[in-house]
Amino acid sequence: MDKKTCYHCGNEVTTFNRIEFDSKEFCCNGCKTVYEIFSENDLGCYYDMEANPGATPEEANGKYDFLEKSDIINKLLEFNEGTTSIVSLYIPHIHCSSCIWILENLHRLNDGVIRVLVNFPEKKATITYNDSKVTLKELVLLLTQIGYEPYISLKNYEEKPQSIDRSLIYKIGIAFFSFGNVMMLSFPEYFNIDDIWMREYKDFFRWLILLISLPVFFYSASPYHLAAWKGIKTKNYTIDIPMSLGIIVMFIRSTIDIIFDLGPGFFDSMTMLVFFMLLGKLFQQRTYNFLSFERDYKSYFPIAITKIGEDGVEEPIQVYEVVKGDRLLIRNQELVPVDSILISNSAFIDYSFVTGEAVPVEKKSGDKVFAGGKQVGDVIEVEAVNTVSQSYLTQLWSNDVFQKKVDMKYKTITDTISHYFTPVLLTVSVLAFLGWAFVDLNAAFNVFTAILIVACPCALALTAPFTLGNAIRIYGRNKFYLKNVTVVEQMAKVNTVVFDKTGTITTNANSTISYEGDELTKEQQNDIRNIIRASNHPLSRKLYNFLSTKVVVKPQFFEEIAGQGLVGVINDVKYLIGSPKLLGIDTEKMINETSVHIQINGIYKGKFIFANHYRDGLKELFDNLTYSGYKLVILSGDNDGEKEALQKLLPESTTLVFNQKPEEKLSYVNYLQEQGGNVMMVGDGLNDAGALAQSNVGVSVSENVNVFTPASDAILDAKMFEYLKSFLKYSKKSVKTIKLSYILALSYNVIGISVSIMNKMSPLVAAILMPISTISIISFVTIMSNYYAKKNIKKD
Known part of the structure; x- marks a missing residue:
């Protein structure tokens, strides 16, 4: 019977189920329909990324009628405002770059879809859509129609889907069973037992070993064979290629030995090799899931x-x-x-x-x-x-809308090494095989297989993500919360630190406030307190706590003007509360001080004067940063009333810039970057949003208010402000850990390949060393990260 594969899903196409369309063959009408949909919507390049990437679509047949009920829809939706809805769906079929590409282009299949973000490790797609153009049911049916049927279980919807592929457990179980039995049946061969009984049953045991090994080769090792084949087709030369080739060489060589009675073969080594490689894969998955768990549930905001x-x-x-x-x-x-x-x-x-x-x-x-x-x-x-x-x-x-474009240097290094590693490894193994073939053909096969197995770029690939992931958890335990791992790398490059003044280097606690001007009645004080009640500005919070009246009255009108102050109306009385500029006061005649001015119905009443209290450890922090070579800048929207006090407190090299509007702060940060500065902006997240977004690293200091901006890359608990230098130093140590682990991983590969070339390592030992190398790298980066954290954080 003539057998081919479906152009869409790769399933078998026979003379009984063959459907021809557009000079291509499909296994069913569903796959043909998906191909037509993609072709009609100019998405044909889906098939260029990977051959047969799709899945056979399933018939719905009323399966999702429950998605017409509003109470069920509301349980599934994460957000629903106006016509905009957001839902996160678990899609088990997500398995490759083609899946990510087609899902993130779903808007081209239905204009009701606004945006799709795919979380590849968790096989989850977060879909933002216009519910006036497409319903949730229609969206799910569209996904099902193109072969990406979501898994929806209302009972367990709040529970995270199983991250470990259960089939991996089955493959490990079969490999363990096989290698245990193969080794037991091989004992007579190991000890050269040569009695009449063994000579009579030797061939039977060898063929039984071959039979037991077949499930390991065709099922347990199948992930490596499939990944290697896909890598070859897409010219993405991954480590799975030499791994698969090593297993194939051992299987063929062992089969030939048994068929032609040349020897017992290497089925014991092959089955144990597959077992240990699968164990290494399971260990990797477990570790990644642990890091994900830590990120989800321990990196809560300190707001x-x-x-x-x-x-x-x-x-x-x-x-x-x-x-x-x-x-x-x-x-x-x-x-x-x-x-x-x-x-x-x-x-x-x-x-x-x-x-x-x-x-x-x-x-x-x-x-x-x-x-x-x-x-x-x-x-x-x-x-x-x-x-x-x-x-x-x-x-x-972490919404992609607010992500900054950063230079992923270590990701690039890892990708580059991985890309060239496999071709170089194959070249070395072939040359070693040819060299040993002239000496000893058996040794040549051993050397060839051992080289393919012992070399492991997994360790290289894991160094950066595990080091940076561990650093994020350590920062989180010390109340410094980073948006993602790239922030650690960006922090290590910082050479200029810019601080806002009010609410950043000053604290809301223990402030001394005095009042100068016409006496305010209790009613006026109460009105002022009720207007500033709505504001999150640090001076507003201080003044709110200072005023003693407690009667709550809702203003008829309220407006907060960034960088200037508040406008409010209570009982038809208009209040202006803020800077001299808001009140129209000539600033040249004003004494330089930190103050909030009051105007009631156009009449100037007076001002509240704030004696700023700077955060504990401020002087030591600035001295340490200056000593370490950082350029320091104070960038404030207030007047220069604190200039003289700051000049006495801070190092002489500190640049002080006052009277800056929010847009001027942004421009100043941009100016520093044009001068070669890699800028960290530290602010309170209120009037600093533009500067935080412009900076290379934006840090929002959180005290006792729930304010931060999506433009910030990190949130720092105000209590940990004095340890900012330690956090910067630790980022450099994290980068150092990555470099050291690269050296360690490369050294392991050079030594392992060298020993294998000299025929001093068996394929079995190589298989055992491969997961050990991965474990050693993860252990190394974990130990070094924790060591540097203990040594550096809170010690300066």
Whole structure:
């Protein structure tokens, strides 16, 4: 019977199921339909990335009718505001770059799809779509139609799908069973037992060993054969090619030995080789899953939210302490950390964190407000409807919309080494085989196989991700939270550190505030407190805590002008609270000081003067940074009233720049970069968003307010501010660890290949050493990362 493979999915095509279309052959109408869909939508290059990348589409037949029910849809959706909805679906068939490409181009198949982000390790696709153009059911049916049927289980939807492929466990089990029995049956050969009974049954045992080894070669080792074949077809020369070739050579050689009665073969070595390689693969998966777990559940944000107690008392609590039913106070520019119901009359929510589009959505009392929205305008009250999901907040923070383009140097090095490693390895092994073939053909096969097995670029490939991943966890334990692993590398390159002043190098705690001007009535003080209640600016928070009145009144009008101050109306009385510029005061006549000025119905009343308290360890931090060669800059939106005090406190080389608007801060950071600076911007996330986005590394300092920007690359707990130099130093040590581990991995490969060329290593020993090398590299980077952390963090 004539057999071919389906152009779409690679399944067998016979004379009974063959469907011909466009000079190509398909196994069923489903695969043919998918091909037609891709061709009609100019997505034919899907098949150029990898041959037969698709899966046979399944018939739905009413399977997803339950997705027409709104209560079920609401359980599945992560976000639903206006016409924009977001859903994350587990898609088991995701297995290669072609899958990622077609899913991230899903908008070309249906214009209702806005964006698709694929998480390849977790086989998850996060889909943002317009629900006025496509329903969730239609979206799932489209995915099913093109061979990417999602797995939806309402019962277990909150549970993370199993990350370990169960088939890998089955393959390991079969390999373990086979090599155990093969070794047991090979004992007479090992000890050269030569009695009559053994001579009579020797051939039977050898053929039985061959039979037992077949499942290992064709099933347990199949991932290596398939990966090698795909690598050859796509010219992506991965380590799976020499691994597969080594197994094939041992199998063929052993089969020939048994058929022609030349010897017992190497089936014991082959089966144990496959067993140990699969164990190494399982170990890698387990380790990656452990790192993923650490990232999801221990890298919670050190931000706080204001909880309103039953007695009306406001208290800041950590976001992960929020539980269902808690009443929360959300100020201007503050993030809503959990799905909630709006209690206040109205609110304007900015969902740019979620969708990337900064168009505030108006909400009314009783409406649902989704986690990730940012309040714009007056203070509001909400009631939490569930607990905080730290992994969801991390996902929002890591939204690709806000990612910076960085130079992935170590990823490039790893890719380069891996690309050239396999061709060089094959060349060396062939030359060694030819050289030994003239001396001893058996030795030549042993040398050829051992070289292919012992060489392991896995160790090279794992150094950077494991080192940087471990560094992120160590930073997190020390309350410095990084967006992703690339931030560690970027921090190691920093040579210029720019600090905001108010709320960054100064602290809200222990501030001394005095008032100069016309006396304010208790009613006016209460109005001022209620207006600044909605603001997250550090001076607003200090003044709010300073004023003693407690009566809560909602302003008729509220506006916060970035870099200037607040405008509010209460009982038809207009208040201007902020800088001299907001009030129209001639700044040349003003005494240089940190102050907040008050104007009521056009009449200037006076000012609150703040005696700034700088953070503990500020002088030591700046001295250490200067000593280490960093260029330091204070970039402030305030006047230069603190200039003289800062000049006495900080090193002479520190540059002090005052009266900077938010856009001027951004321009100044850009200027530093043009001068060759690799800039870390440290701010409070309020008036620094542009500068944080422009900088190479943006750090948002979090004290007791739930404010940070998606432009920031890291969040630093204010209590750890004095250890910033230690964090920078540790980033350099992490890069040093990567370089040392590269040297270690390359040394292992050079020594292992050299010993194999000299015929001093058997294929079995090579198979055992391969996972050991991976374990040793992971252990090395873990030990070194923890050693440098213990030695450097908090010690300067």
